[in-house]
Amino acid sequence: xxxxxxxxxxxxxxxxxxxxxxxxxxxxxxxxxxxxxxxxxxxxxxxxxxxxxxxxxxxxxxxxxxxxxxxxxxxxxxxxxxxxxxxxxxxxxxxxxxxxxxxxxxxxxxxxxxxxxxxxxxxxxxxxxxxxxxxxxxxxxxxxxxxxxxxxxxxxxxxxxxxxxxxxxxxxxxxxxxxxxxxxxxxxxxxxxxxxxxxxxxxxxxxxxxxxxxxxxxxxxxxxxxxxxxxxxxxxxxxxxxxxxxxxxx
Amino acid sequence: xxxxxxxxxxxxxxxxxxxxxxxxxxxxxxxxxxxxxxxxxxxxxxxxxxxxxxxxxxxxxxxxxxxxxxxxxxxxxxxxxxxxxxxxxxxxxxxxxxxxxxxxxxxxxxxxxxxxxxxxxxxxxxxxxxxxxxxxxxxxxxxxxxxxxxxxxxxxxxxxxxxxxxxxxxxxxxxxxxxxxxxxxxxxxxxxxxxxxxxxxxxxxxxxxxxxxx
Numbered sequence: 001x002x003x004x005x006x007x008x009x010x011x012x013x014x015x016x017x018x019x020x021x022x023x024x025x026x027x028x029x030x031x032x033x034x035x036x037x038x039x040x041x042x043x044x045x046x047x048x049x050x051x052x053x054x055x056x057x058x059x060x061x062x063x064x065x066x067x068x069x070x071x072x073x074x075x076x077x078x079x080x081x082x083x084x085x086x087x088x089x090x091x092x093x094x095x096x097x098x099x100x101x102x103x104x105x106x107x108x109x110x111x112x113x114x115x116x117x118x119x120x121x122x123x124x125x126x127x128x129x130x131x132x133x134x135x136x137x138x139x140x141x142x143x144x145x146x147x148x149x150x151x152x153x154x155x156x157x158x159x160x161x162x163x164x165x166x167x168x169x170x171x172x173x174x175x176x177x178x179x180x181x182x183x184x185x186x187x188x189x190x191x192x193x194x195x196x197x198x199x200x201x202x203x204x205x206x207x208x209x210x211x212x213x214x215x216x217x218x219x220x221x222x223x224x225x226x227x228x229x230x231x232x233x234x235x236x237x238x239x240x241x242x243x244x245x246x247x248x249x250x
Numbered sequence: 251x252x253x254x255x256x257x258x259x260x261x262x263x264x265x266x267x268x269x270x271x272x273x274x275x276x277x278x279x280x281x282x283x284x285x286x287x288x289x290x291x292x293x294x295x296x297x298x299x300x301x302x303x304x305x306x307x308x309x310x311x312x313x314x315x316x317x318x319x320x321x322x323x324x325x326x327x328x329x330x331x332x333x334x335x336x337x338x339x340x341x342x343x344x345x346x347x348x349x350x351x352x353x354x355x356x357x358x359x360x361x362x363x364x365x366x367x368x369x370x371x372x373x374x375x376x377x378x379x380x381x382x383x384x385x386x387x388x389x390x391x392x393x394x395x396x397x398x399x400x401x402x403x404x405x406x407x408x409x410x411x412x413x414x415x416x417x418x419x420x421x422x423x424x425x426x427x428x429x430x431x432x433x434x435x436x437x438x439x440x441x442x443x444x445x446x447x448x449x450x451x452x453x454x455x456x457x458x459x460x461x462x463x464x
Contacts, residue, residue: 153441155437155441161324162324162325162328162436162437163328164328164331165325165328165329165437165441166329166331166441166443167440167441167442167443168442168443168445169299169442174299175295175296175298175299175420176292176293176294176295176296176297176298176299176300177296177299178292178296179289179291179292179293179294179295179296179297180278180283180284180289180292180293180296180446181274181278181292181293181294181296181297181300181301181444181446181447182296182299182300182444182445182446182447183445183446184278184283184446185283186446189445191445202333202452204452204453204456207281208281208446208449209449210332210448210449210452210453212331212332212333212448212452213333214327214328214331215327215328215330215336216327216328220331220448222331222445222448222449223449224445224446224449
């Protein structure tokens, strides 16, 4: 299955945000949700089919124009599945955020079902003065199931310079992924990259979680857990500005 | 190429301060994830496939073209989210350069480069190939942690060296993969990350008492 989806958010003449483009096709269906809030718009990804399955080629392109505020969520976890013998499935997400624009990417976790073979390629460009919050959670296998193979390949640039370049491979074909250097037997991992002019203070977020100041203008919060609940416990408050202030005040 | 120069560069007795670093092992021992040789094996396999691959690729790329060292150094910054690990890498790079300058005439690069960039510059100065720089880097990412494991857990040194011997084919494979990509644009070079190494390093940096610097 091949599918492409796109979102272009731009500032309207009343200081809010309007969606100049909102197009998708199954399984990447997009719905605008909720009321306009603080000048921003929320879009939910709605899975329109099972998968991704091997052989699927999916692509989502997001553009946030100057001054626009966009939040992208998903209604449910996405489940990478084996399907028929075929090349790996692949989801490519590209995003650009212009100066004064804000993009918050907060999808539900990706679950690597046993036997899946899935690539996620993320390329994000944030212009100087743009703001980004980019979260990705991964669960290695369903309940009591071996993990499938997932490779996540992420590049986030800020003002044209690589800010965060990271690859993570889990499951068969990824040597030592469950050893004590990578996930240490943990079955869930979450990362949140924040970039922009206003950054949260780094903090130790838990036994297997930390927020760290990147070399460029950004902070990475990352958490490893036995299951996704531990990851959410560390990262959900971090993604919510109000509770983050309370967190650092303690 | 000179096998003698390669052995000098890969020798743990090179006075480059490497013995002060556990390569992220100390925090994983403290939290109980590594208790024995099997636990160390899992740690080393993961470290080799992640930071070992990245170090080998950046050492090989620097060796192939020392003129790219500033760009490659910035590429390692983007691949090292933990400030504690960036400091450890730069401290080891500076110490390695200091030792290297006494051995060979080294091209002018920054004063405190990341360790793989310093290693690549030394390899180039010694007349080594990018493939040799890669194997020295990959080898160093596991041998340093292995010897730290012997000291921290009191593991049997024979059993640990037997483990290192079992890992040599994987070490060669990672180095060959790294060398094959050494001409790639910096953004396309390997970027395999190890979340627990990053998290562990940040926790470790807050400890009041520790045996290793990182």
